[in-house]
Amino acid sequence: MTAPTDNLRINGERLWDSLMEMAKIGPGLRGGNNRQTLTDADAEGRKLFEGWCEAAGLTMGVDKMGTMFMTRPGTDPAALPVYVGSHLDTQPTGGKFDGVLGVLSALEVVRSLNDLGIKTKHPIVVTNWANEEGARFAPAMLASGVFAGQLTLDYAYGRKDPEGKTYGEELKRIGWVGDEEVGARKMHAYLEYHIEQGPILEASEKQIGVVTHCQGLWWLEVTLTGKEAHTGSTPMAMRVNAGLAMSRIIEMVQAVAMENQPGAVGGVGQVFFTPNSRNVLPGKVVFTIDIRSPDQAKLDGMRARIEEEAPLIAAELGVGCSIEPVGHFDPVTFDPTLVARVRNAAERLGYSHMDIISGAGHDACWAAKVAPATMVMCPCVDGLSHNEDENITPQWASAGADVLLHAVLETAEIVG
Numbered sequence: 001m002t003a004p005t006d007n008l009r010i011n012g013e014r015l016w017d018s019l020m021e022m023a024k025i026g027p028g029l030r031g032g033n034n035r036q037t038l039t040d041a042d043a044e045g046r047k048l049f050e051g052w053c054e055a056a057g058l059t060m061g062v063d064k065m066g067t068m069f070m071t072r073p074g075t076d077p078a079a080l081p082v083y084v085g086s087h088l089d090t091q092p093t094g095g096k097f098d099g100v101l102g103v104l105s106a107l108e109v110v111r112s113l114n115d116l117g118i119k120t121k122h123p124i125v126v127t128n129w130a131n132e133e134g135a136r137f138a139p140a141m142l143a144s145g146v147f148a149g150q151l152t153l154d155y156a157y158g159r160k161d162p163e164g165k166t167y168g169e170e171l172k173r174i175g176w177v178g179d180e181e182v183g184a185r186k187m188h189a190y191l192e193y194h195i196e197q198g199p200i201l202e203a204s205e206k207q208i209g210v211v212t213h214c215q216g217l218w219w220l221e222v223t224l225t226g227k228e229a230h231t232g233s234t235p236m237a238m239r240v241n242a243g244l245a246m247s248r249i250i251e252m253v254q255a256v257a258m259e260n261q262p263g264a265v266g267g268v269g270q271v272f273f274t275p276n277s278r279n280v281l282p283g284k285v286v287f288t289i290d291i292r293s294p295d296q297a298k299l300d301g302m303r304a305r306i307e308e309e310a311p312l313i314a315a316e317l318g319v320g321c322s323i324e325p326v327g328h329f330d331p332v333t334f335d336p337t338l339v340a341r342v343r344n345a346a347e348r349l350g351y352s353h354m355d356i357i358s359g360a361g362h363d364a365c366w367a368a369k370v371a372p373a374t375m376v377m378c379p380c381v382d383g384l385s386h387n388e389d390e391n392i393t394p395q396w397a398s399a400g401a402d403v404l405l406h407a408v409l410e411t412a413e414i415v416g
């Protein structure tokens with residue numbers, strides 16, 4: 001097997017032009033994008049992408065979830081394809097790069113190989129996963145979840161948007177119900193290039209994130225029961241203050257996360273006070289604890305600690321406490337061979353790089369259940385994403401795509 005030479009690069013200008021072309025479809029209000037899944041704008045974006053793929057000589061397959069698979073043949077008919085992709089759908093107030101960078105860089109890899117007349121043993125399949133964002137139809141990563149056997153097609157088809165329209169109906173309406181069974185395809189490997197969506201690479205002045213893990217998470221919904229009482233006339237000693245119990249539990253979550261460094265995080269982002277009135281002590285507080293770690297044992301250990309200590313903290317104040325898990329992902333360890341290929345590619349190309357853990361979920365996290373998988377990341381300005389102000393530079397975009405090109409070529413194996 002020949003390693004790609006260090007002068008092998010994608011066409012950065014063409015990549016950037018394609019990103020800007022795609023961003024014209026489903027424009028947001030402040031310079032970003034609103035191209036939510038299975039909307040007319042999504043259909044229009046798919047058409048544009050399909051046309052580009054056709055022009056690059058790729059053959060399209062579509063599965064029953066609407067995921068697009070665009071194949072560049074390999075020289076060995078028996079060799080399984082290398083899949084490279086991400087998603088073209090966006091948040092309602094999304095940026096131009098989240099997901100789109102990965103799909104269009106995969107296309108740019110193929111375009112560059114065409115320009116250079118490079119053949120590979122394994123086919124390369126440029127992939128646009130349907131409904132990665134989950135903003136319109138929860139949960140996120142719906143199509144890759146079905147592909148990886150984590151969710152069923154029936155479940156996915158029945159997911160409803162806020163207007164009550166189902167995924168199945170809307171997929172049919174925009175004309176993208178494919179004929180392939182979801183998950184029938186077998187992968188030699190899966191690679192995904194994505195913006196970091198966090199501030200670490202930019203702050204560390206690194207061009208490339210070599211992604212070693214995806215964080216696992218638990219969402220724990222806590223219900224505290226105190227006693228509604230007047231905030232003025234109830235003496236301190238006679239209060240059963242569910243709000244105070246919540247604040248002490250949040251401090252405990254902070255301490256548990258700090259004790260599990262490096263890599264663990266924990267916090268509370270959603271709180272409901274009942275009755276939520278200025279001069280009433282809350283009788284009931286419901287809030288969600290979000291804990292994450294790339295390490296399964298640490299993650300489960302954090303959950304166990306919180307479930308043990310929270311009721312004790314509440315009981316000291318006479319407050320009732322119940323905890324229910326409402327969300328979970330296992331941590332993902334990406335394939336060490338592919339991770340090393342990404343790291344070596346960055347090194348060979350002379351790009352600064354560091355190992356990084358993905359704090360967000362990605363289609364690659366599900367793909368990793370069925371194939372060796374990994375990701376490449378580039379910085380984004382101020383770590384901003386899921387925001388119309390999300391931004392990257394053309395240099396960042398093309399550096400990551402160069403790394404993707406090299407990692408894909410090593411995996412798909414250059415012929416000749």
Ligand SMILES: [Zn+2]
Nearest residue numbers: 098099132194
């Ligand atoms: Zn994304």
